[in-house]
Amino acid sequence: MAFLELKNLQKSFGLNTVVKDFSLSVGAGEFISLLGPSGCGKTTVLRMVAGFETPTTGVIEIGGQNVTYAKPNARNIGMVFQAYALFPNMTVAQNVAFGLKIKGVPRSEADARVAEMLKLIGLPDLGGRYPFQLSGGQQQRVALARALAPRPNVLLLDEPLSALDAKIRVSLRNEIREIQKELGITTIFVTHDQEEALSMSDRIVVMYGGVAEQVGNPFEIYSRPRTQFVANFVGTLNTFEAKAVDGEKGVISLAGRQIALTEGGLAARKDEALSVALRPEALHLGRGSDDDILLPAEVEDVHFMGAIIRLKLNVAGTKVSLDTFNRSDAPPPSAGSTVEIGFAPRDLIVLQG
Ligand code: ADP
Ligand code: MG
Structure with a gap:
């Protein structure tokens, strides 16, 4: 009690x-x-x-x-x-x-x-x-x-x-x-x-x-x-404009890809605009797991934060922050280069209101 x-x-x-x-x-x-x-x-x-x-x-x-x-x-x-x-x-x-x-x-x-x-x-x-x-x-x-x-x-x-x-x-x-x-x-x-x-x-x-x-x-x-x-309010957020493809099945379209949400259905009509988000650490350089969605991105800036490096990216016109661990064996990509980034559908946050 x-x-x-x-x-x-x-x-x-x-x-x-x-x-x-x-x-x-x-x-x-x-x-x-x-x-x-x-x-x-x-x-x-x-x-x-x-x-x-x-x-x-x-x-x-x-x-x-x-x-x-x-x-x-x-x-x-x-x-x-x-x-x-x-x-x-x-x-x-x-x-x-x-x-x-x-x-x-x-x-x-x-x-x-x-x-x-x-x-x-x-x-x-x-x-x-x-x-x-x-x-x-x-x-x-x-x-x-x-x-x-x-x-x-x-x-x-x-x-x-x-x-x-x-x-x-x-x-x-x-x-x-x-x-x-x-x-x-x-x-x-x-x-x-x-x-x-x-x-x-x-x-x-x-x-x-x-x-x-x-x-x-x-x-x-x-x-x-x-x-x-x-x-x-509780952290850095990358927000993407997406659309509902099939609300009942929880399928959305984001940056030209169809993605099935792992949490299932959505209260949204077909073609309804949705705001979906990813934390910077949910994005990684290249493929992280088999079901990853991959997108091309342009590196605009590189911020060293110590253990973490934050890459400022442009993904089809959307500004995106990606956090990656600073590893001594792999220097980060430089500003101006093009990279492929990945994320798992389970890390997508669908925002209501
Ligand atoms: P927080 O602690 O989240 O900063 P407060 O609880 O101190 O917020 O204040 C919330 C709102 O109530 C503010 O707009 C503040 O100006 C108002 N407020 C707080 N105390 C009084 C009071 N005694 N008389 C009039 N307005 C007050
Ligand atoms: Mg106070």
Whole structure:
């Protein structure tokens, strides 16, 4: 059974409805990301769960209890914000103890809990420091310890990594996920960074314009996106104009070839225009497998990205990106040359809406 239930949440500020019919069941111990561009309503959803905003309509349940109108401190929720929300005039230990003090946890128990939390975040010896004496990454770890110290039922993280340097961001992703798993705490993580969401989450909710566009695990969101928006937002995409040949049998025509989709039928009339897409890594130079579709392409540009080389191609007038591993035994084709590229029908993504 779900531990956290959001049922048909709606939030309007005046005439502006910023969260629309948002429903989500979060299992106990699950790590969910809300992923979407700035302004799509992620923080508003989080603030409703925390109790800082009241839904215009809809219901929030935690552990089977209706908390839609409960005060924030009655919900037993821990929250971490984007950055620098520590109390500057308190030491690290005092910051972490803050929620315990409010709860009236006895001093000796609070001291032990603070030590336990500082150990959990890998900063056991920094309790006496002040926030200005810490790096940004250390400050966010302390913010996490402060949120976790009162042993909340739900952890809410609102873009906690977005103010940090790229390297720290990646290492903190892993740390947060490890701590979350170790504690088994039900977590909602807000981000506009698709890589963060894909690498950390059990499931992702892709949001756009206040609506949950798609909910799924990282594989489903990346490899089986259902809408144009989801497909574009979670990675690089090559889109081709295609046509339905036989909707029932799932046969389409693309770049002059007839292709049978492996997932079968389509809700499309004969000759209906379709948008189909391929990820850059689904395309390869030459034939990859027996059922590959092969197309001629002109190399327009070659980008070295390290382990990966991205070729910018022109395929019958369509600009296409192809990712190939950088191999020491085979230098990539040069700009201006003509190549043959291949892809498997199973990698085609048909986009609706
Ligand atoms: P995100 O976190 O995805 O960037 P937000 O939830 O912060 O998006 O905001 C969604 C929309 O709601 C934005 O257009 C924002 O301007 C608006 N909004 C958020 N809070 C308020 C408020 N208190 N009053 C009026 N409009 C608000
Ligand atoms: Mg926000």
